[in-house]
Amino acid sequence: MNARRVGIVGAGQLGRMLALAGYPLGIESRFVGDGPTSPAGRVAPIRAAALDDRAALTALASEVDVLTFEIENVSIPVLSEVAKRVAVFPPPAIVAIAQDRLAEKQLFESLSIPTAPYVVVDSRADLERVGNALGWPLVLKARRLGYDGRGQRVAKSIEALLAGWDELGRVPAIVEGWVDFERELSLIAVRGAGGTQAYYPLTENVHRNGILVSSIAPYVDAGPQRTAERWLGELMARFDYRGVLTVEFFLTSAGLVANEIAPRVHNSGHWTIEGAETSQFENHLRAVLGWPLGAVGVRGHAAMLNLLGHVPDSATILSIPGAHLHDYGKEPRPGRKVGHCTLLDPARDRLLARLELLRTAIERAN
């Protein structure tokens, strides 16, 4: 028994899949989060507490070998304080950046990673100027606490932009010029002790209303892979990163444009559970524990389809040959990510046909 305990802040599906990846390795995860009926709380011990609850995180830190998180909206002061008691990975410094759209932009710029042009807005007057600077449409993004399309508004006119800012509560924000992208891709990297690294293949993602709908990997054109790997390698080295790091990109006619970083396992990497030799979840745990990283070779082509709102009757999905179901144990709610399915196939065209079958079966069951 190699018993190791990992503390995880946040108890959603990412935490759940981390815990489930850990058990076979003898790793027991313990959580701070929503409580025993949360996705992670259903599979591992949990303290019901807010993610910035100093006492809960301190108690968790005292009983684990390393502390990590499944969400970037954690309290940096609390995390930094806890980091004095137990190793915390990924480094809180990069989490602070991922929490702030402006800091994220500046990080990309400092590493010469292309990103959409932007303007910082703190006032109505700032907003009134951005249309001239960047053209239309524009994307308004609150600087803090945005994910799954929350805290964002696409505006095609100054009126819409001002209304959007009102809706966001007139918070500090940035406005981005529109990126005319062909595709959305993400790269999932993992960096372990001593700077060892591994990169999954670029994944192609489809979003709807800011929420990830499906992912397909590997992306067909290996060209951008090298570029993206170089960028993530430099980014991770700067922070002496440990764990999984995800960067979302737009692919434009001029190449990759970085959109967002997530210092954690990522929805666009769920296909790695069945589709790669070692999943992003297992590799994140190996990295934060200082264990050797696992091989990231892929098993043919993989597609991941998010289940939104509710999980269809299990027979609907399980009767499709080779469909792998992941039910997060959540109560149904419109638009909520409640599970996902993964399909694998050696041939990409056959995979895409089967993905359509799966999509149709799920829609018909709804």
Add this chain to the structure above:
Amino acid sequence: MNARRVGIVGAGQLGRMLALAGYPLGIESRFVGDGPTSPAGRVAPIRAAALDDRAALTALASEVDVLTFEIENVSIPVLSEVAKRVAVFPPPAIVAIAQDRLAEKQLFESLSIPTAPYVVVDSRADLERVGNALGWPLVLKARRLGYDGRGQRVAKSIEALLAGWDELGRVPAIVEGWVDFERELSLIAVRGAGGTQAYYPLTENVHRNGILVSSIAPYVDAGPQRTAERWLGELMARFDYRGVLTVEFFLTSAGLVANEIAPRVHNSGHWTIEGAETSQFENHLRAVLGWPLGAVGVRGHAAMLNLLGHVPDSATILSIPGAHLHDYGKEPRPGRKVGHCTLLDPARDRLLARLELLRTAIERAN
């Protein structure tokens, strides 16, 4: 959320892997067994109780959708009583047979499945006659409660046979003629609602002192597969079986000879976690819940190596590319099954070479 609850009797590593296979499907397992530090108790709710504790099993039955077991040494009277309250799969009738070497022999005979010649022994006088009937060496097997080589003695003389019977406590037994086998194979089948069936490929097993050491799948010669599938199909149909069924065979120059049945998931099927599209654990759960069975296609060649005594330092195993570790969360004890490793490779010869590397690394770490 498709929340289903499965009750599982027995809380060892098989139960643990069932629970871990269930979570992604939204299946929550609950156990009766050794308690919270047992392999299954570390990953799911458990009632600490003996496996024949009527009150504990009745309570478990009242809160689950279906009841199953990870071990055949359960109490048939208790299981049959519980079966009046909740569906119990596999059927208790076949479990009763798997508990009794004589009944097992008679089952094989009734289905015309070849098995080693045998004699029933209840007395010293019986023992003194068997050498003449079956030749030497002989295998003495207690009729009840044998697994992992326990309750068995190989005897090369009448003196050894009598001494062996004394050691076993002079219990009712059978004596088998020696089977001159080339290899040991096992077939793992699964049968679902409505008689749907799926068969994993024959697995080649290596035992030492009656304990499984390693398995390699698929077995190179597809010839015996059809025969074995036909036998298991007939056997399962007779009991209207639901769940995973394993039969261990000897491969002799005259073909397959059935050795033992296990009405449950089996150590020789652990490679299916990574090596097959759907693992034996997931398929057992699907079958007992009446869900569609999962595809059993294999991913190249797979090898499984049991970890006996203690789990080596995680880096020892995890630094071998593509080695998958399963640590059961058990305290070390000489000879105890505490975990296993799985390797996959598209090429069988390369797989065997890597298996030797892994074996050497583990031995060197001990």
